[in-house]
Amino acid sequence: MEHSNSTNTQEQITEIEIAIIGAGPAGIAAGVALSKLGHAKEMILFDREDRIAMTSRHCNHQGFGLLEFRRPMSGDDYADAQQRQAEKHSVSVKLKHTLTRIEEDLLTFSTPDGEIRYRAKRILFAMGAREMTRPDRLVSGGRSPNIITTGALQRFTYIQERKPFNRAVIIGSELVSFSAIMTARHAGIEIAGIIEEDPKLHSFGILKPLSSSLLKVPVYTDTKLLRIHTEEKEVTGVTILKQGIEETIACDGVIFSGGFIPESALLHKHLADFDTRNYSVPITQYFQTQEKRYFLAGNVIRGALTAFNCYFEGREAGRQIHASLQSDNSPVTVAIEADPAIEWLYPSLLDTSKEPKHLTRIRFARHTQGLLRVLLNDKEVMQQQIHANPYLKITVDWFNRPVKAGDRIEIRYEES
Ligand SMILES: Cc1cc2nc3c(=O)[nH]c(=O)nc-3n(C[C@H](O)[C@H](O)[C@H](O)COP(=O)(O)OP(=O)(O)OC[C@H]3O[C@@H](n4cnc5c(N)ncnc54)[C@H](O)[C@@H]3O)c2cc1C
Incomplete structure (x- = not known):
């Protein structure tokens, strides 16, 4: 009421x-x-x-x-x-x-x-x-309304039924970046390439050959976006850096994807x-x-x-x-301390006044291979070998480990 x-x-x-x-x-x-x-x-x-x-x-x-x-x-x-x-x-x-x-x-x-x-x-x-938009990512170069996110591309395409540009590059390689290719196709926009700064995709590795062979969209990994070129607020191209060599790709739009x-x-x-x-x-x-x-x-x-x-x-x-x-x-909480390699984790607090339902999900910022260890008051209570793509989630399962107020919980990671 x-x-x-x-x-x-x-x-x-x-x-x-x-x-x-x-x-x-x-x-x-x-x-x-x-x-x-x-x-x-x-x-x-x-x-x-x-x-x-x-x-x-x-x-x-x-x-x-x-x-x-x-x-x-x-x-x-x-x-x-x-x-x-x-x-x-x-x-x-x-x-x-x-x-x-x-x-x-x-x-x-x-x-x-x-x-x-x-x-x-x-x-x-x-x-x-x-x-994350272009200002969040600190990319240098000119300004233009044709520098947008995947979400904006979807709004243009499916809600407003507008085609914002004809040929674009996609920055980022999360799953949503590949969804941007599908949206662009629906809108009749050519994708000149996907550009990823890390050596590995931030999604499934198989998407790189699939994208190149089936969709004819080249995927540039280990490649940095250096500059966006504009003339009178129109995008004219981007310059990328791969293995020390600069290359300019002609396009009239830039789609920043992922980085949520x-x-x-x-x-x-x-x-x-x-x-x-x-x-x-x-x-x-x-x-x-x-x-x-x-x-x-x-x-x-x-x-x-x-x-x-x-x-x-x-x-x-x-x-x-x-x-x-x-x-x-x-709640009566204990905070979980996490290794700096971990990008996010949740829950990051345990309510000790309730059932010990302790499932923490974590995501690494980069591709990881190594040992994950969970310590309760400096004693190891769990370890797990992990081999994960960046931005993929991992579940740390530590049921039946009673935790009380004042305890110390740490998640450590050792690269192998
Ligand atoms: C391009 C793209 C492609 C995607 N593709 C898929 C897919 O194929 N499959 C899939 O499962 N998921 C997909 N997702 C993800 C999916 O859309 C999200 O996981 C889901 O919508 C998130 O749900 P949510 O309730 O947390 O937030 P949202 O659905 O984002 O809802 C949050 C709501 O909060 C409102 N809001 C925000 N701030 C305020 C405020 N200050 N005051 C009032 N209201 C506010 C917003 O208007 C919004 O409606 C995609 C997302 C994007 C952007």
Whole structure:
């Protein structure tokens, strides 16, 4: 039930039990789970867009839904399925509401009707992730509107039905970079090459020969993008450096792909324990932060994983929000220290007041081959030989290792 409270003559604050920020797979799954647990009337799912599930809606290609909805779907169908699910379970949604400020339990949204404020007992942040743009990557050269991310290419192609350029290079080699080739083909854009600075792809190695032979797109690994050339704000080419030799590729567009970082600028600004390694706020195995009123689910935790991961995280976070409203206890946490080679890990806190369900997922920044060791109070409790591509996840399973407040947990990595 929403309760409106007048704190002064100008300001209306609406009191609700649960606020979910972000109507993607994580936020929607949480909303549905909470609704099934009886919270529909006390909860609102907010999104800044004018429709729900917009990130998936932009991906008008196959690759969604198999685990959550038990059939393969395009991103668009997947978004519709989520919308139907939210409607079926009476999840209350407020669109065109952009969260702009977090002050403890008080949330301020910018809306077409001006600023609106809500006070919530529990808040789930499910704002997703974004691709690193050109300024994030510090690439030199000219400016042009034809330097875009894969997400923007998808918006142009599938939503606005516009072709932004004719011949482009793709920077980065994550799975999404290969999805960009498919989108470009759909739009009639020629791809002059995929450029990856590391010696190995940031996805499956097989994609390099497949891309060159089947799609006729050359993949340049161990190759640095030196400069983007522009004339009167039009891209004219890029210069790359491979094995000490510079080469210029003619193109009129550049697509920066992958390099996802959490959409977490607001959390950085307003929450105390922001962690610059994950570029997000540490969570426990129950998706809760050290502060009991906040939960995180989906790509805002650590950057991009596929949609089904986010969906199941959201569903579990919803259930945990329900449990936390019942008990009202604060987590008692132990932080996991991680080797510098590890790019992100989550959960990076263990709530010792609850079941020892200790599954930490980690991702390395580069291709890795070596020994991963987990130490509890300087004693090894687990070791695992790993051979992983960069940006692929590894699960460290350490069930049945009781941990108590004050313990020290470390994950170490030794390159072989
Ligand atoms: C180009 C591309 C291709 C992809 N291809 C696939 C694929 O084939 N298969 C697959 O499984 N996954 C794919 N993905 C990944 C998939 O889309 C994501 O994993 C999934 O959408 C993430 O879910 P989420 O709920 O964490 O975040 P999102 O779906 O991104 O949802 C976050 C929501 O939060 C809202 N939001 C953010 N900030 C605010 C704010 N301040 N106030 C209010 N609302 C806010 C956003 O508008 C957004 O709707 C792809 C992603 C991209 C970009």
